[in-house]
Amino acid sequence: MSLPRRLAEAVVVLALIARGRRGRRREEEPVDEGGPEEGRPFLREVGARPGAERAVAALLFASALASVAFVVVFFTGADTQALGIALAAALGLLGAALAVAAAAVVPREQAIERRPRLAHPEAEPPVRRRLATAGEGVSRRRLLGTAGLAAGATLTGALVVPAASLGPAVGNSIAETPWRRGRRLVDEDGRPLLAADVPATSFLTAFPEGADPRELGAPVIVVREDPARLRLPRARRGWAPQGILAYSKICTHAGCALALYRRPLYEPVSQPPGIACPCHYSVFDPRTGGTVLAGPAGRPLPQLPLAVGPDGELRAAGGFSGPIGPSWWGVRET
Amino acid sequence: MVRARGVAVAALACLAAWAPPPASAQPAAQGRVLFLEGCATCHGDDARGLPGQAPSLHGVGARAADFYLSTGRMPLAEPRTTPVRAPPQYMAAERRALVDYVASLGGPGIPDVTPQRGSLAVGFQQFTSHCAGCHQAVAQGGVVPDDVAPSLQQATPRQIAEAVRVGPHVMPAFPESQIDRHELDSIVRYVLSTRSPPDRGGWGLGNLGPIPEGMVAWLLAGAALLIVLRLLGERSRP
Numbered sequence: 001m002s003l004p005r006r007l008a009e010a011v012v013v014l015a016l017i018a019r020g021r022r023g024r025r026r027e028e029e030p031v032d033e034g035g036p037e038e039g040r041p042f043l044r045e046v047g048a049r050p051g052a053e054r055a056v057a058a059l060l061f062a063s064a065l066a067s068v069a070f071v072v073v074f075f076t077g078a079d080t081q082a083l084g085i086a087l088a089a090a091l092g093l094l095g096a097a098l099a100v101a102a103a104a105v106v107p108r109e110q111a112i113e114r115r116p117r118l119a120h121p122e123a124e125p126p127v128r129r130r131l132a133t134a135g136e137g138v139s140r141r142r143l144l145g146t147a148g149l150a151a152g153a154t155l156t157g158a159l160v161v162p163a164a165s166l167g168p169a170v171g172n173s174i175a176e177t178p179w180r181r182g183r184r185l186v187d188e189d190g191r192p193l194l195a196a197d198v199p200a201t202s203f204l205t206a207f208p209e210g211a212d213p214r215e216l217g218a219p220v221i222v223v224r225e226d227p228a229r230l231r232l233p234r235a236r237r238g239w240a241p242q243g244i245l246a247y248s249k250i251c252t253h254a255g256c257a258l259a260l261y262r263r264p265l266y267e268p269v270s271q272p273p274g275i276a277c278p279c280h281y282s283v284f285d286p287r288t289g290g291t292v293l294a295g296p297a298g299r300p301l302p303q304l305p306l307a308v309g310p311d312g313e314l315r316a317a318g319g320f321s322g323p324i325g326p327s328w329w330g331v332r333e334t
Numbered sequence: 335m336v337r338a339r340g341v342a343v344a345a346l347a348c349l350a351a352w353a354p355p356p357a358s359a360q361p362a363a364q365g366r367v368l369f370l371e372g373c374a375t376c377h378g379d380d381a382r383g384l385p386g387q388a389p390s391l392h393g394v395g396a397r398a399a400d401f402y403l404s405t406g407r408m409p410l411a412e413p414r415t416t417p418v419r420a421p422p423q424y425m426a427a428e429r430r431a432l433v434d435y436v437a438s439l440g441g442p443g444i445p446d447v448t449p450q451r452g453s454l455a456v457g458f459q460q461f462t463s464h465c466a467g468c469h470q471a472v473a474q475g476g477v478v479p480d481d482v483a484p485s486l487q488q489a490t491p492r493q494i495a496e497a498v499r500v501g502p503h504v505m506p507a508f509p510e511s512q513i514d515r516h517e518l519d520s521i522v523r524y525v526l527s528t529r530s531p532p533d534r535g536g537w538g539l540g541n542l543g544p545i546p547e548g549m550v551a552w553l554l555a556g557a558a559l560l561i562v563l564r565l566l567g568e569r570s571r572p
Binding site: 099197199201202203204259260261262263264265266268269270271274276278281283293294295 | 385386387388389413414416467468477478479480481500501502503504505506507508509511512566
């Protein structure tokens with residue numbers, strides 16, 4: 001008999017048991033009466049042993065526990081390895097339960113039927129009776145049924161729960177960032193950034209002082225350009241004191257963190273500077289206010305106006321030039 | 335002055351005769367001769383660069399000269415080609431002379447790097463945040479917009495340190511305020527460690543990351559599943 005068929009049989013039998021269709025009184029009735037004439041036409045091995053039943057129930061409950069663990073891990077930290085282990089345990093234990101049930105709990109039957117005789121009305125009652133007693137020999141039906149239901153229901157729950165990853169509505173968070181006029185730029189350790197700290201050959205990542213650095217609108221890229229080469233829009237005069245520019249670190253294409261900075265050593269024979277995204281290689285021009293030089297990004301990088309305080313500290317001089325974060329149909333080009 | 339010219343003439347004569355340069359020759363002066371021969375076409379006779387062709391070498395220092403010459407990126411056949419790693423075109427003694435000449439024009443020296451002093455953990459963290467975006471997590475090289483980030487598997491510790499400070503081609507240059515000496519030592523130590531990575535499973539698969547690993551896992555797990563199915567089916571056969 002093929003394994004899938006046996007597994008399917010095990011599921012059907014478990015379902016039958018759970019519905020409790022057969023009463024105990026039928027157990028006294030003769031099992032094999034008036035069957036086909038030759039040899040032993042009907043063979044029945046009652047495989048169920050109490051230990052096996054307990055093992056199946058234990059496996060099913062363990063599978064249910066693993067499914068619950070999946071949900072718990074998902075909501076407490078979502079470590080992907082732990083999630084994978086929990087899901088693998090749930091499915092593996094369920095499979096083991098079905099395999100054990102098929103091998104040691106469900107009775108094995110072998111029946112030889114002669115087709116023509118089935119047409120005769122007198123042959124039908126014994127066949128019916130035999131079918132009705134298919135699940136006999138299985139005690140603890142309610143336990144197995146409950147365990148099966150628990151495993152199935154919790155696994156379904158575990159598979160549905162990740163839909164919560166679709167996340168909350170973005171709401172206003174793309175338009176309202178932590179940046180305000182006068183807010184200081186700090187590095188990842190919270191130290192205020194000085195204008196003199198910004199190197200001419202590399203870039204820095206900065207955050208708003210006192211705000212959650214993990215907020216989508218918080219991180220900015222700070223670069224220094226030759227003020228004579230800046231080609232900012234007219235409305236952004238004074239946004240780049242000493243040639244220092246700040247842009248949102250979140251790519252306007254798919255929301256990755258911009259981490260590549262193209263800085264030519266000798267520009268005439270190579271390329272102009274660019275801020276690039278490592279995900280899909282969108283390149284933004286820091287000299288022209290973050291316009292797209294190449295790649296799939298559809299709108300320029302939002303720029304943050306800067307000011308240098310009398311103490312040399314970099315401060316925001318307002319909010320971003322446009323909505324931050326990845327693009328979708330609701331974002332208008334700015 | 336007269337003496338220097340004399341040495342230069344002597345060096346020229348030696349070169350013309352394909353003899354090794356005499357040990358007594360002043361390296362910078364010999365380097366000047368080599369410079370006029372191989373570099374001045376683009377960088378100019380006075381090494382101040384030619385507009386639109388090549389940058390001035392005044393102030394770039396020994397570190398840039400040593401990096402570009404020892405990695406074979408210079409001399410370039412044509413100024414607009416992208417310099418890539420190649421076998422050095424000058425012998426070690428000639429490179430020393432050229433580097434001494436460029437160093438005599440001013441600029442920072444060759445950075446001191448001692449990978450043993452660095453920390454592998456710090457190096458991994460610094461490499462991930464500063465370098466891996468282009469050079470890939472285990473320094474195998476990668477793609478950047480309109481260009482290629484080279485693999486670091488053949489670079490010597492000194493060349494890595496020089497590249498971090500110089501920022502060759504389109505790479506950013508990282509001053510000490512961003513990557514200090516200890517962090518630089520650590521980065522170099524990490525890059526060296528990627529050349530003999532600990533393959534926990536015994537099979538590195540080229541250290542290409544999760545995609546080939548996942549493929550092999552699927553193949554192995556699929557085969558194992560088939561065997562299990564077959565065994566189960568065999569046993570239940572009447």
